[in-house]
Amino acid sequence: MAIRARAAAFYRHLKIQHKILLAMYLVVFAAGLVSSFVIYYYSWRSAQEDNQAVYQKMAESISGEIERIQQDIWDISIYMGANQEIHRVLSENPSKEEQDSLFWFSEIPVSFISDVLSIKSQFRTLILYPENGMEPYYVSRDSSVLKRDLSEIAGTDFYQEAAAARGDLVWFRMDAGENGIYEKNTSDKIVGMKMIFNMSKRRKLGLLAMGLDVSRYEAVCENVRLSGKECIVITDQNNKELVKVGELFGEDFSRAMELFPAGEGFARSGNYHVFGAKSEEGGVRVYYFSPEAVWFQKALGMLYVPLFLLLSLLVCMWPLTRYLSGLLARPLNELRLSMDRFRDGDFMQRVEVKGEDEIGQLAVSFNKMAENMQLLIDQNYVLALKEKESELDILQAQINPHFLYNVLDSLYWQAVNMENDTMAEEILALSNLYRLVLNQGQDIIEVEKEFELIRSYLEVQKMRLNRRLNYEIKMDERILHCRISKLLVQPFVENAVVHGLESSKWGGLVKVCGCREGDNLVFTVEDNGIGMQQEEADRILEESVRPHSDARISHYAISNIQERLRLHYRDRYKLDIISGENKGTLVKLVIPIEREQGKDGKNV
Amino acid sequence: MxxxxxxxxxxxxxxxxxxxxxxxxxxxxxxxxxxxxxxxEVTLQVFTNLPDRCSGQGLAEQMLFDAYMEENPQVEIAVEALEDEAYKAKLRAYISGSQMPDLITVWGEPEFMDQLMEAGVLVELNPADYEGYGFTEHSLDGFSQGGRLYGLPRNRDIACFYYNAGMFEEYGWQVPETFEELLALAGRIRERGLIPVAMDGLDQWPLNIFFTDLMQQNCQGDLNAVLTEALAKKNFSDDIFSLGMDLLGQCTAAGLFQDKFETSDYSTAQHLFLDGKAAMFYMGSWDMDMARDPRIDAGMREEIRVFFMPPLKEQADGSRKLTMWHGGGYAVTRNGANREEALKLLSYMMRPEGWPWAVLENGACISAQEGEEPEQREGTSLQSDFLEALSLAESFSGVPLADRGDTSFRQACLASILELALGHITPEECRRALSFSY
Incomplete structure (x- = not known):
């Protein structure tokens, strides 16, 4: 469970591109594994069958080769058994022939046999024992010495078996050093024996024994044997072992032979695959033992190729899958980044639509949503602003301008009549202030009017604060007739007086400047009041950016200014507040020049 | 990235x-x-008459082949080996076809070598290539024809009696110094129920050597010259032939050889000697490796000694005569597949540090070359006996009688000598058979 949870958590944290890569690899790996297994299984089965056929052929080829080797013995035995001169010697009274010890050379064409034995290099010995007691004819090509007296042979198993075969060849193994038919045997031999009978097969005439070099049989086996772990056994027709090349480990040969009643075919015995072949003419059987380990090695060897190919495929497909997954993931990533930027307030974010698939449709939907939200925000915010404006309008409406003007006008003349010039000026300033604030409901005014409002405000405040407030107003005459939003600079002046100087026991100076720098209007409001920490100033600006902030009135005013600036000028304005504790505050506003109106009312 | x-x-x-x-x-x-x-890769086919690769000349030959292959990894030497008669029969079969082995054994006897040289089967050798190889005087004669060299001799063959020194000592027998003593010794050995001399009668050529040996020891002149003249004139009436035939008859009458020796082949005769059934074994110096053969009982190996055919008492004048000839050798065939490589192998084998040293080290035979011996010679006492006899000998027989003529002469000579030994024909009949055989 913990593993599943970890795996699930791991998967969740993967990027979409990595998820796609993982999915593709899992699919390819699974498909590759299954197909590799299927291909391997069928290939293995086919290879098994082919290998079995090959091994069977090899066993048969060994059998055929042995048959060819032994065919010479067969031919010579037939010749010697059928030759009339030899038959005569074997059949006649020995007393007459005994006088000529060289009768084999004088009367019998043994030189032909001797030459054939010389040419057929597998022959090692040949001896023909006449049953009538005459001197045997023999040839030895390997310095072996044969027993010359038949009576020494007659009691042996070889003799008995040859006699029982009634003229057929029987095979025996006689190793170097062993006796058998030899006085001295210098090399390992396979000896074929044949009893020669008269025509009725009632009387034995002689025993023919021919010895073949075992190394020829071994060479035939070694030429065919594929692995040193395999074993080839050659037997006679009674499964008596004649030649063995290799070793059998953990396997009983005689038990394996029981699986081959016919002497040929395929069987599994213990840890071995056994292939049998027989040669009727040659009178031998061949058994090819191939251990399971060899077949397993072959099967394992077949596995390497599909595994290598699968591994190569997985490695090779990395750049391709990476590219393809990137094609899918990149648009999603771009969409995500756009959404993040949109979330952070960039309502201008749009995603490039690159296709008509689901991702393309998602991009279209996002773009639509962004447009709608921008529109909604603009409308709502404007609405909020409008509402604020309405509040103001309502406030303005609730304050009857004519009534205010009339009262203030009456107070002005009373002050004049009382010869109180100071009061008269203050009442006049207040009247101007109200008139300018209310400004007949106009949102856009000339710079000259904004500054006149600022002057009136400062005059009124001066009346209240007296010596604690000093002010300077400088304005570039070139910008007098430039048009700006109403109450764009005045709230900063108000902040400077209320928050910068009013709290100070000594008061201070407020400087208001307006000038032109290139295509921009630059307004600065500077005071030498109590100031604030720059971090606070920055925070005020930042918080004022957020719409519908719950900040204090000053923040509301700055927020209002920021919103109006954004709505009106987009990103073409710049507002900075630079302050230091007890070092005063500087507010700098830079806005682009939009329209100028000449004195005749026409745009400049 | x-x-x-x-x-x-x-x-x-x-x-x-x-x-x-x-x-x-x-x-x-x-x-x-x-x-x-x-x-x-080159595979050289070598056809040799040395089937025993475990001792003697066969071992020396194989050692040189192995050394050559080690020094020339790209060369493989495939050996086919048969004993003498089988070898000759199969060589005829090879000659009758188109594919011959590259390097073959040859015998420097006219009966064998002349027909090969005349048939153009062998590659002519450049004598200058073998200067400094130390071939003894006249050793190359049997391998040359018309002044052209076609083969190189391998060994000097010396006829001898091997005897069982232990048996001699046990029974108090002495090595005979005269022919008469030899026959008398045969009688004493027979009394012991043993065979005096094991003889390979079946192959016939050892008896031919024996006959030549009898003539050599009792010839007052140069037997080589006598035999050469006899064959040239087809006249075998010289007294030496009569004497030889008479002595041969005495040998068989005295029972010098085993019963029915005419049916015993080489291996059987040798087996009789090594098995302790025969006191002596008549053969040649090529069998001196019996003293080193690990398959022979160690006790027996130490008892093998050698003496040479004793002359008649009346002929014993103190001079040393040996029945010796240059027998086996090597030649390169013209139809072999790798002639140049075979010539290189031949030069490698017959160089002074090659064959002469190898056979000396193995106690295999007496090479046909003389030269500086290795510092540490590990030859046998048998080998030393032969070398001493060689150094003291004043007269050499040359090629045995039967091998001096053509094939028909050889066959007639071998058969006649055997028939004579068996008493089937008279000396006169034997002479006639020799004269009209070619």
Whole structure:
């Protein structure tokens, strides 16, 4: 469970591109594994069958080769058994022939046999024992010495078996050093024996024994044997072992032979695959033992190729899958980044639509949503602003301008009549202030009017604060007739007086400047009041950016200014507040020049 | 970075595919069991009359082949070995076909070598290539025709009696110094129920050597010249032939050889001697490796000694005569597949540090070359006896009688000598058979 949870958590944290890569690899790996297994299984089965056929052929080829080797013995035995001169010697009274010890050379064409034995290099010995007691004819090509007296042979198993075969060849193994038919045997031999009978097969005439070099049989086996772990056994027709090349480990040969009643075919015995072949003419059987380990090695060897190919495929497909997954993931990533930027307030974010698939449709939907939200925000915010404006309008409406003007006008003349010039000026300033604030409901005014409002405000405040407030107003005459939003600079002046100087026991100076720098209007409001920490100033600006902030009135005013600036000028304005504790505050506003109106009312 | 990883991935993929395919290919080749020979491999076919590769000359020959293959890894030497008569029969079979072995054994006897040289079967050798090889005087004669050299001799063959020194000592027998003593000794050995001299009668040529040996020891002149003249004139009436025939008859009458020796071949005769059934064994110096053969009982090996045919008492004048000739050798065939490589092998084998040293080290035979002996010679006492006899000998017989003529003479000579020994024909009949045999 913990593993599943970890795996699930791991998967969740993967990027979409990595998820796609993982999915593709899992699919390819699974498909590759299954197909590799299927291909391997069928290939293995086919290879098994082919290998079995090959091994069977090899066993048969060994059998055929042995048959060819032994065919010479067969031919010579037939010749010697059928030759009339030899038959005569074997059949006649020995007393007459005994006088000529060289009768084999004088009367019998043994030189032909001797030459054939010389040419057929597998022959090692040949001896023909006449049953009538005459001197045997023999040839030895390997310095072996044969027993010359038949009576020494007659009691042996070889003799008995040859006699029982009634003229057929029987095979025996006689190793170097062993006796058998030899006085001295210098090399390992396979000896074929044949009893020669008269025509009725009632009387034995002689025993023919021919010895073949075992190394020829071994060479035939070694030429065919594929692995040193395999074993080839050659037997006679009674499964008596004649030649063995290799070793059998953990396997009983005689038990394996029981699986081959016919002497040929395929069987599994213990840890071995056994292939049998027989040669009727040659009178031998061949058994090819191939251990399971060899077949397993072959099967394992077949596995390497599909595994290598699968591994190569997985490695090779990395750049391709990476590219393809990137094609899918990149648009999603771009969409995500756009959404993040949109979330952070960039309502201008749009995603490039690159296709008509689901991702393309998602991009279209996002773009639509962004447009709608921008529109909604603009409308709502404007609405909020409008509402604020309405509040103001309502406030303005609730304050009857004519009534205010009339009262203030009456107070002005009373002050004049009382010869109180100071009061008269203050009442006049207040009247101007109200008139300018209310400004007949106009949102856009000339710079000259904004500054006149600022002057009136400062005059009124001066009346209240007296010596604690000093002010300077400088304005570039070139910008007098430039048009700006109403109450764009005045709230900063108000902040400077209320928050910068009013709290100070000594008061201070407020400087208001307006000038032109290139295509921009630059307004600065500077005071030498109590100031604030720059971090606070920055925070005020930042918080004022957020719409519908719950900040204090000053923040509301700055927020209002920021919103109006954004709505009106987009990103073409710049507002900075630079302050230091007890070092005063500087507010700098830079806005682009939009329209100028000449004195005749026409745009400049 | 991505490009780099892409290249790495492609490299791994390609390596994996190539490795996989390579493994598949190697597996297929192993299953087929075939390994193609490189283009530069050479297989030299050598046909030799030395089937025993475990001792004697056969061992020396194999040692030199192995050393050559080690020094020349691209050369493989395939050996086919048969004993003498079988070898000659199969050589005739090879000659009748088109594919001959590259290097063959030859005998420097006219009966064998002349027909090969006349038939153009052998490659002519350049004598200058073998200067400094130390071939003894006249050793190359039997391998040359018309002044052209066609083969190189391997050894000097010396006829001898091997005897069982232990048996002699046990019974108090002395090595005979005269022919009469030899026959008397035969009688004493027979009384012991043993065979005096084991003789290979079946192959006939040892008896021919014995007959030649009898003539050599009792010839007052140069037997070599007498035999040469006799064959040239087809006249075998010289007294030496009569004497030889008479002495041969005495040998068989005295029972010098085993009963029915005419049916005993080489191995049987040798076996009789090594088995302790015969006191002596008549053969040649090529069998001196019996003193080193590990298959022979160690006790027996130490008892083998040698003496040479004793002359008649009346002929014993103190002079040393040996029945010696240059027998076996090597030649390169014209129709072999690798003539140049075979010539290189021949030069390598017959160089002074080659064959002469190898046979000296193995106590195998007396080479046909003389030269500086190795510092540490490990030859046998038998070998020393032969070398001493050689150094003291004043007269050499040359090629035995039967091998001096053509094939028909050889066959007639061998058969006649055997028939004579068996008493089937008279000396006169034997002489007539020799005269009209060619």
């Amino acid at each position: 991505t490009k780099r990883w892409t290249l790495v991935c492609l490299a791994i993929a390609l390596t994996g595919m190539v490795t996989g395919c390579g493994a598949l290919q190697r597996q297929t080749e192993r299953e087929r069991g075939g390994q193609a020979e490189t283009q530069n």
